[in-house]
Amino acid sequence: MLRHLLLVLVFFLSSASIGRVGSHNDSGEWSCESASEIHVEAQFRPGIITLDGHADDWKDIDGFEFSLLPALDPHEDDKYQGGKMTVKALHDGHDIFFLLQVDGDYAYSMGNSNKCPSVALMFQIGESASYRNMGGCSEGRDTCTNKTCKGHEVDIMHFSIGNAIPGRLYGGNPIDNRDGNGGDRFGHLVDLYGWTPHCRYLDGTGPSGNDTSAQNDWKGAWWHSSFALHSGFVEEDSPYASDGQKGTYYFEFSRPLRTMDHLQQDTQFTLGRSSEMSVGFWYPVDGQPWHGSGHYSISCDWVPLDISSSSSMLMTSAPGGSGNASSTFALLLSVVSLCLSVFMGYRIFKPKSVPFTPIENL
Ligand SMILES: *[C@@H]1O[C@H](CO)[C@@H](O)[C@H](O)[C@H]1NC(C)=O
Numbered sequence: 001m002l003r004h005l006l007l008v009l010v011f012f013l014s015s016a017s018i019g020r021v022g023s024h025n026d027s028g029e030w031s032c033e034s035a036s037e038i039h040v041e042a043q044f045r046p047g048i049i050t051l052d053g054h055a056d057d058w059k060d061i062d063g064f065e066f067s068l069l070p071a072l073d074p075h076e077d078d079k080y081q082g083g084k085m086t087v088k089a090l091h092d093g094h095d096i097f098f099l100l101q102v103d104g105d106y107a108y109s110m111g112n113s114n115k116c117p118s119v120a121l122m123f124q125i126g127e128s129a130s131y132r133n134m135g136g137c138s139e140g141r142d143t144c145t146n147k148t149c150k151g152h153e154v155d156i157m158h159f160s161i162g163n164a165i166p167g168r169l170y171g172g173n174p175i176d177n178r179d180g181n182g183g184d185r186f187g188h189l190v191d192l193y194g195w196t197p198h199c200r201y202l203d204g205t206g207p208s209g210n211d212t213s214a215q216n217d218w219k220g221a222w223w224h225s226s227f228a229l230h231s232g233f234v235e236e237d238s239p240y241a242s243d244g245q246k247g248t249y250y251f252e253f254s255r256p257l258r259t260m261d262h263l264q265q266d267t268q269f270t271l272g273r274s275s276e277m278s279v280g281f282w283y284p285v286d287g288q289p290w291h292g293s294g295h296y297s298i299s300c301d302w303v304p305l306d307i308s309s310s311s312s313m314l315m316t317s318a319p320g321g322s323g324n325a326s327s328t329f330a331l332l333l334s335v336v337s338l339c340l341s342v343f344m345g346y347r348i349f350k351p352k353s354v355p356f357t358p359i360e361n362l
Pocket residue numbers: 024025026027029030031
């Protein structure tokens with residue numbers, strides 16, 4: 001019952017988010033009317049996600065749907081024509097997982113990320129960090145530092161797939177993490193932070209010098225539904241499918257809820273609390289390479305990301321029933337019978353050990 005109610009609510013929320021996200025202001029002034037109810041929820045669902053780019057293990061997780069409007073000029077007429085993006089999230093008490101799903105004709109050009117789709121996640125770190133202008137620090141490129149822009153930090157994960165084999169894992173790896181920065185030389189799934197669009201750095205690097213304590217804490221993989229499933233792609237299989245095939249792109253990510261960052265370069269997730277997030281999407285429309293600021297966004301403001309603690313999950317999304325008195329009683333009964341069988345086992349095996357005790361006593 002509760003589950004159905006939740007589904008109805010999700011449907012209502014996602015349809016409410018369509019069309020109300022942002023309106024154009026001809027004077028060039030920024031105007032954003034994001035629906036206040038939109039959010040993404042990460043429930044506690046341990047042990048169901050394999051980080052491989054495939055979405056079948058997410059089928060029972062409710063998604064949140066967003067229209068993709070141009071990030072710099074969120075005008076409904078210029079939205080991404082391929083369809084909406086579905087964002088799903090969950091956590092297992094240690095890591096948080098995200099699935100981004102968006103329909104798109106297959107486009108891939110090995111070694112040229114700007115001719116491939118690309119995604120980014122952005123999170124608020126500093127309390128003054130606005131969605132607009134990636135933190136919204138008013139300093140320019142030459143004057144932004146961790147002192148002058150304090151409080152405006154945003155955390156960014158960017159995955160450019162031009163060198164990433166579908167289904168393979170990229171992100172934090174021992175070689176780049178040994179260097180102490182957020183880079184990923186293999187697949188370009190990088191861990192960044194920033195204060196403005198012009199002041200973005202790999203974790204551990206920055207205008208006031210480098211600090212080699214940083215890490216790339218993200219991992220992720222991508223997939224397109226037109227691929228044939230088999231034991232695994234290698235680079236020679238590129239471009240993996242023929243150009244222009246209809247289908248859906250999947251991008252799957254994970255990160256520990258907490259990281260060892262001590263420089264305000266990672267957001268920290270807390271169970272039972274809400275974080276602010278956004279998702280960016282780049283696509284080579286009509287085969288034209290995209291440019292950095294030509295991306296779509298799921299909203300023209302932060303989208304709250306609610307991280308449920310495990311107790312609230314038991315009430316809302318236990319598979320099947322909804323945690324009622326009879327199932328609680330059944331659990332109690334099984335615990336009691338387990339204890340009973342352990343006790344019986346002890347009673348049965350105890351006499352067997354009797355012959356040995358006299359020997360010990362000698
Ligand atoms: C655009 O924004 C400006 C400043 O906020 C406001 O004065 C103007 O009325 C807005 N125009 C439209 C068409 O909404």
